[in-house]
Amino acid sequence: MRHFPIFLDTVDKTIVVAGAGECAVAKLRLLLKTEARIVVFDADAEDQVRDWAAQGRVELHLRDLVLADLGGAILVYAAYDDPERDLGVQALAREARVPALVVDNLDASDFITPAIVDRDPVTVAIGTEGTAPVLARAIKAGIEARLPVGLGALARRAKALRPAAEALPKGRARRDFWTRFFFGGEDAEVLLEQAKSQEAQPGHVHFVGAGPGDPELLTLRARKMLHEADVVVYDRLVSPEILELARREARLIEVGKTGFGPSWKQEDINVLLVEEGRNNRVVRLKSGDPGVFGRLDEEVEALDAAGVAYDVTPGITAASAAVAGLGLSFTRRGRNSGLRIITGHDTKGFAEQDWRELARPGAVAAIYMGKKAARFVTGRLMMHGAAPDTPVSIVENASRADQRIIASDLVTLERSLSDVAGPAVLLLGLAPRAAAQQANQWQEAL
Ligand code: SAH
Secondary structure, three states, X not given: OOOOOOOOOOOOOEXXXXXXXXXXXXXXXXXXXXXXXXXXXXXXXXXXXXXXXXXXXXXXXXXXXXXXXXXOEEEEEEOOOOHHHHHHHHHHHHHHOOOEEEOOOOOOXXXXXXXXXXXXXXXXXXXXXXXXXXXXXXXXXXXHHHOOOOHHHHHHHHHHHHHHHHOOOOOHHHHHHHHHHHHOOOOHHHHHHHHHHOOOOOOEEEEEEOEOOOHHHOOHHHHHHHHXXXXXXXXXXXXXXXXXXXOOOOEEEEOOOOOOOOOOOHHHHHHHHHHHHOOOEEEEXXXXXXXXXXXXXXXXXXXXXXXXXXXXXXXXXXXXXHHHHHOOOOOEOOOEOOOEEEEOEEOOEEOOOOHHHHHOOOOOEEEEOOOOOHHHHHHHHHHOOOOOOOEEEEEEOOOOXXXXXXXXXXXXXXXXXXXXXXXXXXXXXXXXXXXXXXXXXHHHHO
């Protein structure tokens, strides 16, 4: 960041503009929004500048700027629109130690004026370091469209309401009041009365499915809850882009359980949820869907026992994202009339399944946490008569930018998994479409 944005107090200050032509008019229009005393120097002046002078909005001197004119000025604009004369102004400004902006000369300027969205007292300044005015204008238009024209009036109103709002209990009550005031278009007096009559609200735990990683696969409700959370308790598999969506003031607590790093015990997570959930709006963010291999029941039971309210928002489970990555369907008429969602291991070690059913031709299963159990799964399935070339698709980092699909089969599964470092779902009985096509091509070539 070469140019550091600041907001300068202009009350009782002097800003000098050298130039009264067209180029100066554009700068003056902006400067007239400030509360500074504006003094303009030029041998000749546009009618517009003369009008402003007649109205007392600027002070106009029909001569060139000299050093003595800069005494007491906080800024000077070199806007004669003549490179040489403007550089002359810059030299004077250096001597007088007043920061100068030289029009159309970034390198000679001490500061630049940003593009501005004006909802006084709310001001948004947009800078692109002079590189891309088109971009600045587009961003400005976008922000203008999003900030209601009446926002300035609301903000001024807010200042007057502050003492009354400060009497509300700190935290959620106060925050809700301001959110509804600014964005709900609700009447402040009514809101204040309501807020005062409400007792301190008890806490709540929202179990929220974060989906497989791509933030676009979050539900609208998940987004909303993240925006409103006081505390977010999340697992290691939740992607950073999704945590970005949490309210800025929210406390984020990671309770990683997977992998080899320090991990939380389930009982400690339960205690944490009960403690935080008594008075806060807690979002318990779980990857995928909270109800799929997410230990949801254990946490829910702890909250129930402690009398803390909760609700559950589903999410897209990893298997759904994985099969979507393949562009395939889990179920297919004539092939499989059911789908199994299984885990490679459970609390007791490798998980036993109905292997006979799974070994039948056409059976389809999504295997979670299957990387380390691959050899076990292959062994069990072949023991129950599965063909060695039964397809297995490995989908690593489903839905994420680094998603990888590996076509494998039962006998090569373990080897195919050797360099899979991210979370992966194994799709038993499904071959990626591209691989299926490739296999056909090879057969044709033979
Ligand atoms: N509740 C989660 C599953 C948690 S168990 C869900 O519904 O998706 C953790 C396992 O989920 C991982 O071992 C892996 O098998 C799978 N998983 C989670 N995210 C994944 C992703 N983005 N891509 C592939 N597999 C994923």
